[in-house]
Amino acid sequence: MATATRALFMLFGATGDLAKRKLYPSIFNLFKKGYIDNDHFALIGTGRREWSDDTFRGVVMDSINDSADSDEQAQSFASHFYYMSHDVTKPEHYDALSDYANKLDAQYEINGNRIFYISMAPNFFGTVAKNLKVHNCLSDNGGFNRLIIEKPFGRDYDSAEELNNALGKSFNEDQVYRIDHYLGKEMVQNILALRFGNPLVEGIWNNKYIDNVQVTLSEKLGVEERAGYYDGAGALRDMIQNHTMQMLSILAMEQPISFRDVDVRREKIRALRSMHIYTPDEARENFVRGQYGSNGDQKDYRHEDNVPNDSTTETYVAGKVEFNNQRWANVPFYIRTGKMLTDKFTRIDIVFKKPLIDIFAAADNSESQLNNNVLTLFVDPVNKVVLHLNGKKAGQGMEMKPLDLTHVQNDEEKAATPEPYERLIHDAILGNATNFASWDEVSRAWEFADVIRHVWDTDQPDFPNYTPGSMGPKAADDLLSRDGRAWVFNSKK
Ligand SMILES: NC(=O)C1=CN([C@@H]2O[C@H](COP(=O)(O)OP(=O)(O)OC[C@H]3O[C@@H](n4cnc5c(N)ncnc54)[C@H](OP(=O)(O)O)[C@@H]3O)[C@@H](O)[C@H]2O)C=CC1
Numbered sequence: 157m158a159t160a161t162r163a164l165f166m167l168f169g170a171t172g173d174l175a176k177r178k179l180y181p182s183i184f185n186l187f188k189k190g191y192i193d194n195d196h197f198a199l200i201g202t203g204r205r206e207w208s209d210d211t212f213r214g215v216v217m218d219s220i221n222d223s224a225d226s227d228e229q230a231q232s233f234a235s236h237f238y239y240m241s242h243d244v245t246k247p248e249h250y251d252a253l254s255d256y257a258n259k260l261d262a263q264y265e266i267n268g269n270r271i272f273y274i275s276m277a278p279n280f281f282g283t284v285a286k287n288l289k290v291h292n293c294l295s296d297n298g299g300f301n302r303l304i305i306e307k308p309f310g311r312d313y314d315s316a317e318e319l320n321n322a323l324g325k326s327f328n329e330d331q332v333y334r335i336d337h338y339l340g341k342e343m344v345q346n347i348l349a350l351r352f353g354n355p356l357v358e359g360i361w362n363n364k365y366i367d368n369v370q371v372t373l374s375e376k377l378g379v380e381e382r383a384g385y386y387d388g389a390g391a392l393r394d395m396i397q398n399h400t401m402q403m404l405s406i407l408a409m410e411q412p413i414s415f416r417d418v419d420v421r422r423e424k425i426r427a428l429r430s431m432h433i434y435t436p437d438e439a440r441e442n443f444v445r446g447q448y449g450s451n452g453d454q455k456d457y458r459h460e461d462n463v464p465n466d467s468t469t470e471t472y473v474a475g476k477v478e479f480n481n482q483r484w485a486n487v488p489f490y491i492r493t494g495k496m497l498t499d500k501f502t503r504i505d506i507v508f509k510k511p512l513i514d515i516f517a518a519a520d521n522s523e524s525q526l527n528n529n530v531l532t533l534f535v536d537p538v539n540k541v542v543l544h545l546n547g548k549k550a551g552q553g554m555e556m557k558p559l560d561l562t563h564v565q566n567d568e569e570k571a572a573t574p575e576p577y578e579r580l581i582h583d584a585i586l587g588n589a590t591n592f593a594s595w596d597e598v599s600r601a602w603e604f605a606d607v608i609r610h611v612w613d614t615d616q617p618d619f620p621n622y623t624p625g626s627m628g629p630k631a632a633d634d635l636l637s638r639d640g641r642a643w644v645f646n647s648k649k
């Protein structure tokens with residue numbers, strides 16, 4: 157039975173792309189499932205555009221069109237939406253917002269529970285947070301005040317710290333919910349379940365049994381229409397500092413004392429603190445960048461719309477990450493991400509050590525047929541777990557062959573799996589911050605990324621250096637081959 161929470165949302169960026177594509181459908185699903193109290197809920201959407209409530213409601217209805225059971229249901233949902241034309245840079249506009257929030261709070265008997273969602277360009281995050289506090293938009297009658305904030309959270313450590321300090325003047329850390337949509341993915345959440353729900357798995361989750369870990373976030377598309385943002389960011393900021401670091405922290409963390417958000421976060425932070433921060437020379441040695449070229453059909457990155465033709469922005473990153481602790485000493489975590497690669501997928505390969513002695517080969521002096529055991533967690537697009545083992549080939553003798561144990565999410569499980577935004581907004585409504593990035597996590601990840609960024613901003617790259625449809629530059633393969641290893645997923649296979 158769903159627990160319905162009363163809530164007044166204040167959405168900044170209500171006319172924007174993210175709101176239409178992700179936020180309204182997610183809030184609608186929560187409404188449909190009864191997680192939001194249908195009688196005690198309202199949303200004030202803002203943007204500079206001069207929209208009426210009716211225009212706004214029409215936009216909302218369009219965005220939930222596919223998932224509404226009936227027109228009445230869609231209309232009933234949209235009737236809770238109110239629009240205010242508002243320029244976030246004009247302090248005087250917040251007074252009207254505060255009055256409107258109090259009015260709707262009373263009308264819907266919301267009891268002061270407020271969720272502020274800033275779905276705007278990051279340069280506005282601090283301004284909005286400050287004005288919300290100064291102009292009394294936060295409730296003070298016993299309800300909760302929570303701030304959901306979009307990415308990116310800064311572009312380096314210093315800017316992230318500045319932003320965090322600005323937010324901190326209005327909201328405490330435990331009121332700030334920093335979105336990282338990878339933390340809302342089913343398989344990413346399943347890592348905790350698989351590790352800490354199975355002594356079998358957790359028992360071998362260490363350097364005695366694991367040889368290396370590989371995390372791949374591969375994208376088939378290029379920058380599409382987002383070049384304006386992307387060219388100023390690059391893959392290191394766009395995918396490594398946030399999503400990849402979050403996944404690494406979950407893979408590397410120790411068992412929390414409970415599943416409460418404070419306990420889970422404490423262990424994630426401890427893991428990130430044990431991550432070795434490279435010197436500039438080590439960064440050069442252990443990180444590889446790439447930019448896609450042309451393959452005839454596909455134009456190269458530098459000729460994409462809104463990309464300068466001398467851009468040195470990386471569209472690909474691969475690297476080796478090390479954790480200096482008892483569990484992970486000598487186990488490299490290889491990570492990679494890129495645009496215009498072979499396919500769209502996210503997967504984690506846990507590569508186990510081979511047996512110290514191969515008794516099957518030893519028996520007749522033949523070459524070993526044993527492969528490394530690999531546990532592969534497929535995050536996207538399918539939700540799948542595969543354990544690659546060695547088994548016996550049927551027949552006489554003792555010939556070995558690969559034996560795979562596979563679990564694929566079925567249709568029922570798929571239907572029960574919420575979209576990341578739906579799940580995360582629900583968590584914020586419940587006050588559960590487990591799957592949001594805390595400041596300590598974000599700041600540590602920036603400390604790590606900043607060294608690499610600084611080196612790359614100093615050294616001139618040799619771009620373009622990989623072909624669309626490949627799995628990145630050759631240097632990314634060399635990164636592993638020099639350690640006597642190879643990527644488990646390789647487009648050439
Ligand atoms: N779109 C996506 O797929 C994703 C987006 N994000 C993040 O979400 C956030 C929003 O992105 P997105 O929706 O794409 O951005 P858009 O550019 O589509 O929307 C920006 C919003 O900000 C509003 N806005 C801009 N300036 C002002 C102002 N001075 N006062 C009031 N409102 C203003 C715009 O309203 P108006 O024009 O009416 O003023 C609009 O609603 C960003 O932080 C982005 O990084 C993260 C992941 C994916």
Ligand SMILES: O=C1O[C@H](COP(=O)(O)O)[C@@H](O)[C@H](O)[C@H]1O
Nearest residue numbers: 307337373375394395399502536
């Ligand atoms: O945050 C981002 O993520 C998307 C990839 O997300 P996914 O859920 O589709 O894997 C990426 O395309 C985008 O550049 C980045 O900003």
